[in-house]
Amino acid sequence: MNKHVFPILVTLAFAFLQVHAGAEIRLSVADENEQLSVNPRKAGWTKVSTGNQKGQTIAVNKSGTIKGVVLLVADVEAAGELTISLFSANGDRPEDDAIFSGSAQLPGGLKGEASLRVDIDPPLKLTKGSYALVLSSKNSNLRFRLNSANGYPGGRAIRKNSSSKGEWTGAAGSGSDLVFRLLGDIEANSVSDSAEMMPRSERAPIKLIQHENPEFTPLPFAKIRRQPNIVTVMVDDLGWNQIGVTQTTMGTHPKIYRTPNLAKLAAGGLSFTHAYAQPNCAPTRAAMLSGQYPARIHNDVYVVGNLNRHGRGGISREKSKFLGPKQTEDVAAAAITVAEALKQNGYATAHIGKYHVGGHGGDETLPENVGFDINIGGFTQGHQPVCFASKNGDGWEFRKLGRGHFDRFAAPYTEEYLTKHGFPNSLLGTPKHVSDALSDAMEETIGKFATGKKPFYLQLHPYAVHGPVRSRPDLKTATGDELAGFVASIDLIIGRLQKLLKATGTTDNTLILFTSDNGGTHKDNLPLRGKKGMLTEGGVRVPLIAYWPGVIPANTVTDHLVHTVDYYPTYLKLAGDRWTPPTKKHPLDGESFADVLLNPNLERNREPIFYLFPGYMDSRAQPTVVAIDEIEGQRYKLLYFYEADAWQLYNLSDDIGEKTDLIKTHTSVAAPLSRKIRAWLSQQHPTWKPKYPLHKATGEPAGPPPLL
Numbered sequence: 001m002n003k004h005v006f007p008i009l010v011t012l013a014f015a016f017l018q019v020h021a022g023a024e025i026r027l028s029v030a031d032e033n034e035q036l037s038v039n040p041r042k043a044g045w046t047k048v049s050t051g052n053q054k055g056q057t058i059a060v061n062k063s064g065t066i067k068g069v070v071l072l073v074a075d076v077e078a079a080g081e082l083t084i085s086l087f088s089a090n091g092d093r094p095e096d097d098a099i100f101s102g103s104a105q106l107p108g109g110l111k112g113e114a115s116l117r118v119d120i121d122p123p124l125k126l127t128k129g130s131y132a133l134v135l136s137s138k139n140s141n142l143r144f145r146l147n148s149a150n151g152y153p154g155g156r157a158i159r160k161n162s163s164s165k166g167e168w169t170g171a172a173g174s175g176s177d178l179v180f181r182l183l184g185d186i187e188a189n190s191v192s193d194s195a196e197m198m199p200r201s202e203r204a205p206i207k208l209i210q211h212e213n214p215e216f217t218p219l220p221f222a223k224i225r226r227q228p229n230i231v232t233v234m235v236d237d238l239g240w241n242q243i244g245v246t247q248t249t250m251g252t253h254p255k256i257y258r259t260p261n262l263a264k265l266a267a268g269g270l271s272f273t274h275a276y277a278q279p280n281c282a283p284t285r286a287a288m289l290s291g292q293y294p295a296r297i298h299n300d301v302y303v304v305g306n307l308n309r310h311g312r313g314g315i316s317r318e319k320s321k322f323l324g325p326k327q328t329e330d331v332a333a334a335a336i337t338v339a340e341a342l343k344q345n346g347y348a349t350a351h352i353g354k355y356h357v358g359g360h361g362g363d364e365t366l367p368e369n370v371g372f373d374i375n376i377g378g379f380t381q382g383h384q385p386v387c388f389a390s391k392n393g394d395g396w397e398f399r400k401l402g403r404g405h406f407d408r409f410a411a412p413y414t415e416e417y418l419t420k421h422g423f424p425n426s427l428l429g430t431p432k433h434v435s436d437a438l439s440d441a442m443e444e445t446i447g448k449f450a451t452g453k454k455p456f457y458l459q460l461h462p463y464a465v466h467g468p469v470r471s472r473p474d475l476k477t478a479t480g481d482e483l484a485g486f487v488a489s490i491d492l493i494i495g496r497l498q499k500l501l502k503a504t505g506t507t508d509n510t511l512i513l514f515t516s517d518n519g520g521t522h523k524d525n526l527p528l529r530g531k532k533g534m535l536t537e538g539g540v541r542v543p544l545i546a547y548w549p550g551v552i553p554a555n556t557v558t559d560h561l562v563h564t565v566d567y568y569p570t571y572l573k574l575a576g577d578r579w580t581p582p583t584k585k586h587p588l589d590g591e592s593f594a595d596v597l598l599n600p601n602l603e604r605n606r607e608p609i610f611y612l613f614p615g616y617m618d619s620r621a622q623p624t625v626v627a628i629d630e631i632e633g634q635r636y637k638l639l640y641f642y643e644a645d646a647w648q649l650y651n652l653s654d655d656i657g658e659k660t661d662l663i664k665t666h667t668s669v670a671a672p673l674s675r676k677i678r679a680w681l682s683q684q685h686p687t688w689k690p691k692y693p694l695h696k697a698t699g700e701p702a703g704p705p706p707l708l
């Protein structure tokens, strides 16, 4: 489907309404971020035949403007002209003459369902009141999607056709709405719940490849060499299946992702199909560093920035029932970080690349002050302003990337460099890419550590693939795609890491963990639903590969539940638990998965993975509590939405795309899980202070969700 803007034909039949005379409409296919979708189980269709009219009533509570509307349509190939009009409304009935009316020709040849964007230019200024948006079309069988789940409580779908005897009446049940979203500062939307968002392509059939583990003899824990070196590679914004590794993606990855070094890592190690992170950069990094959920006072990082990020298609500050509480952006200096704990266990420590959870409130939370012997690039910022080095006077620099730490790796590619790493000659003399500079920093750091006596812990946190998405030119050419080329630069880091470990004789006593900080955001995460920032699987499920030859059985896969908070206790276990943080001061919320690394076939019960999100983030997130748990061999996800005071339940074992809400039929699963959520939120510890959405009227916290 193309994104052309189609020529318009304006109907000025109502031009006597001076205020909007001259307004025009333009029709186009909505871009990726604006596409609408609705759970098919809660959806229907309404056809607008020639001579009939369909519409939607809308309540405008405060003066503002409408710049247009997005609608979900189908059978576009049969459509001729579309006319959109806006009336004042009395109940289900449009009144008087249209305030605005515009027509345009729909494009021929479009197949299937499409989010149609209608721009109104200039925008319509509306005062408080009830309105009706009315659709008609000529020579057409145009169909519009209905949300039968009362997605927009402020109005409903209406119709005027032969069966209504030419009178206006409600359409298709009192709870039905057209699937729509207004554009402009008047917010009305029949699919406002982010969990309802589901691109149409997600409904394609899914085939998941189930890997069969080869035979292996697991090593008993007592037999393994303690205190391995540990390298955590945490990529930024890399989606669950945006790598070319079948073991991890269950075969769902698009073929543009070519990552041969990661494929080798998986072939020699263990892939996790169900690894979870927080839905955003900073919260995941805070969870990893502290080993704690955000509800702990020394974590307290629930989201990037603040918990009242309204707008951009999300519920407005005016309409929301709650306020997001205040949070912090740094892991507190009082926390005992994983680096500090590993230092207590005799490790040398380093952080390279994106940090994001220190320095907002002072230098005491920067990596060098919270347990890292070496810090290259770790700073407050959450993304790289540039992906390539640029000239600065006589030298080269990565402009505004952290605090200049990477500038000593910023010189353009030399012949020697290209030969050493097997990179193409076409790069000779061109500016250095940020992923290569990260590898250079890694080589320098591991080179230092390998000659020392201590085991080392290295957080290698690439800036890729956070936006701006800029690939090294040869990698873009090789993959045919800017993002896939950017992902390929990550794969080169892994290739260089493995080569370096071999060269320094440290392969056999080094554990590599490769993962991401949240779901993908630049392209879809199909078959997972949603993207970065959401609590749907597309937002929180991430790739995870563990590699430690001779200890972790090769070419194995596990579906054990793992969350970012688990890394810290796992590392402590492997370090020998010589020193662990006092539980009174710094309890850990995760569970070690060291036993799974040794035996991926192990039967194991982890407590549920929990999420508490008490605020707002544009169209992606509203106050929500989530639990993911294993019940009688099936994996379930239970969600509570504060705004709607409503629950959803999905069976992730047979519904990876979270399409079928089971809340009405599976009470025996949901009820005990709601009690586990209550127990989790109500646990007693001086450091456990979960923050809830705040009632607007009283400022009082809403507290835990009710019991089912």
Ligand SMILES: [Ca+2]
Residues within 6 Å of the ligand: 236, 237, 280, 281, 282, 466, 517, 518
């Ligand atoms: Ca991220």
